[in-house]
Amino acid sequence: MNQSDRDFLAGPGPRLLVPGAVLLPEGPADGWAVTIDDGRFEAVGPAEELERAHPQLPAVRLPGHLLMPGFVDAHHHLTQSFGSALAFGEPSEIFRRVWVPLEGALDEESAYTAAKLAALEALRGGFTTVTDAGTRAGVDVDVVASAARDAGIRCVLGLVCNDADHEDAKDYPAVLEQAEKHLARYDGEPLIHPSLAVSIPEAATERTLQATARLATEAGAVVQIHVNEHLAGVERSLVRHGLRPLEHLHSVGALGPQLLAAHATMLTPRELTLLADTGTAVSYNPVASAWKGNAVAPATSMAERGIRFGLGTDGTRGDGFRLTEAAEFAQRLAYGLATGDSSCGAGWTWLERANRGGADAVGLGTRTGTVAQDMAADFLLVDVDTPELALSWDLPWELVRRGNRDQITAVFVAGRLRMWHGRPTEWDGPALVGRAAELARAAVARANVTRAHPTSTASRALIRSQDRSTAQ
Incomplete structure (x- = not known):
């Protein structure tokens, strides 16, 4: 997907998304699509049917991507x-x-x-x-x-x-x-x-x-x-x-x-x-x-x-x-x-x-967790055209054992694009990380934290020191 796809996905209004497959409770469904409006899935079904039912919506085609629940x-x-x-x-x-x-x-x-x-x-x-x-x-x-x-x-x-x-x-x-x-x-x-x-x-x-x-x-x-x-x-x-x-x-x-x-x-x-x-x-x-x-x-x-x-x-x-x-x-x-x-x-x-x-x-079973009509549009677009998943024989198993977060192209919550290739779309992620690093150092310094073990680097140095003492 390119920048124009991203801009459209981030925009307002109803959308018709046509991914390579949609992950349903019973398994992945090839050739399916979803329509999204007002933060929810308005319809979920075969792409041809949804395109006929919604001719006013331009179809955003997402080949090589799985649309799955977040x-x-x-x-x-x-x-x-x-x-x-x-x-x-x-x-x-x-x-x-x-x-x-x-x-x-x-x-x-x-x-x-x-x-x-x-x-x-x-x-x-x-x-x-x-x-x-x-x-x-x-x-x-x-x-x-x-x-x-x-x-x-x-x-x-x-x-x-x-x-x-x-x-x-x-x-x-x-x-x-x-x-x-x-x-x-x-x-x-x-x-x-x-x-x-x-x-x-x-x-x-x-x-x-x-x-x-x-x-x-x-x-x-x-x-x-x-x-x-x-x-x-x-x-x-x-x-x-x-x-x-x-x-x-x-x-x-x-x-x-x-x-x-x-x-x-x-x-x-x-x-x-x-x-x-x-x-x-x-x-x-x-x-x-x-x-x-x-x-x-x-x-x-x-x-x-x-x-x-x-x-x-x-x-x-x-x-x-x-x-x-x-x-x-x-x-x-x-x-x-x-x-x-x-x-x-x-x-x-x-x-x-x-x-x-x-x-x-967690008490939200009627609101989220499934790609289905009237459920919140909380979902991922996952790139499955990768060396890990392209040669698929059993996609659910492969997602569990071979999937990784680098394959997540987009994250949507309540129908809004929140992340694109690992970066927030509506706020400055790197700036937050930088500020967090400053505040974390100060907070840990103030806290009376007690660790049972030293850091791994300190532990390695201690072991080497003990080994040298034993050798002598």
């Missing part, structure tokens, strides 16, 4: 982008030593910039929706909303409702009052979708866990809670409640379709049954498991048992194709090798969970 990141921490690399080589539960102090060091400008930087990386990687699990920065959460809105990405925006430290305090009603205001604050917003959040089950009182579940259900929103992520968290819950975290949530009535359980890597067979029976959704975060986790969520078992789940980055890296690969790869290593399962759900499972399944998990 990726949905079911678990993110947008204001943690300044410290992403601080997690490398670190053990589990780094939130205590890295994320809490780092977010505590953010002011309004740095929180906004960190969130917009995370949104930029997400858009570059093909994500059209990100799910923010709530910031610990001491700023109005609308700062994060503004960053997402200005970046042009759809955002499920969590408000942290922790209150375990105030169980007997008079300010308990304030937590629920703030939750109600947050859920009503973004009525009519096209890109911001409010959500409630609790860091971990022990961070909220039982009445708040119950109340947030009720409020979210009434508002058609989700409650995000980190659940059964690390062995330390499971053991804390056993000591405090005599129950594992997921069991504790069930005992207080907090499981259900409104709950988005982040990670859920350490599940017993009974807990899988609880998830299936209650309709609770899960964010499966395979890269986070590889980088700092104790286990890999049994996602293939979840899929087989009809448990709702999407894929999340947990802020690790914003690349949708690499996330789908990690989702399948982690299942293969953790479960498939031991059982001789060479498919582990096949390519379509992970593509579906990265878009339609993810949208359902």
Whole structure:
């Protein structure tokens, strides 16, 4: 595609796009097209039929491109982008030593910039929706909303409702009052979708866990809670409640379709049954498991048992194709090798969970995640005329195992062109990156971050020094 194609795609008005293929829930459809108007897919069908039905619309032909749903990141921490690399080589539960102090060091400008930087990386990687699990920065959460809105990405925006430290305090009603205001604050917003959040089950009182579940259900929103992520968290819950975290949530009535359980890597067979029976959704975060986790969520078992789940980055890296690969790869290593399962759900499972399944998990299943009539026009144009994908035999598998973000020509959110060949179309991406680098250095210097390991360069020097000492 050339500059004139870009200019037309970025312009206003209804459009008729005729790509090489359209990725539907049942698979890629050659010779199909879409019409887009008012931020949604007005029609999806065979190109010849749509061209006859809309003779007034000039057809934009996109040969060699796949039009597919944008990726949905079911678990993110947008204001943690300044410290992403601080997690490398670190053990589990780094939130205590890295994320809490780092977010505590953010002011309004740095929180906004960190969130917009995370949104930029997400858009570059093909994500059209990100799910923010709530910031610990001491700023109005609308700062994060503004960053997402200005970046042009759809955002499920969590408000942290922790209150375990105030169980007997008079300010308990304030937590629920703030939750109600947050859920009503973004009525009519096209890109911001409010959500409630609790860091971990022990961070909220039982009445708040119950109340947030009720409020979210009434508002058609989700409650995000980190659940059964690390062995330390499971053991804390056993000591405090005599129950594992997921069991504790069930005992207080907090499981259900409104709950988005982040990670859920350490599940017993009974807990899988609880998830299936209650309709609770899960964010499966395979890269986070590889980088700092104790286990890999049994996602293939979840899929087989009809448990709702999407894929999340947990802020690790914003690349949708690499996330789908990690989702399948982690299942293969953790479960498939031991059982001789060479498919582990096949390519379509992970593509579906990265878009339609993810949208359902975060409460947006009727709005986005699928290329279908009346759904939001959140989609990608992916160059499939490449050495990796041109000789296609099974496109869903190939997208999972061989696709990469360099093949994403364009990213659309709500029908508007947001990214073109990895660069924002409506704002200055390089300028943001430059400012983020300045603010990040200052924020990390202010924060009392504690790392268990030195940087890789320092570690290498230390090992060489020890080797020299041993040799002497």
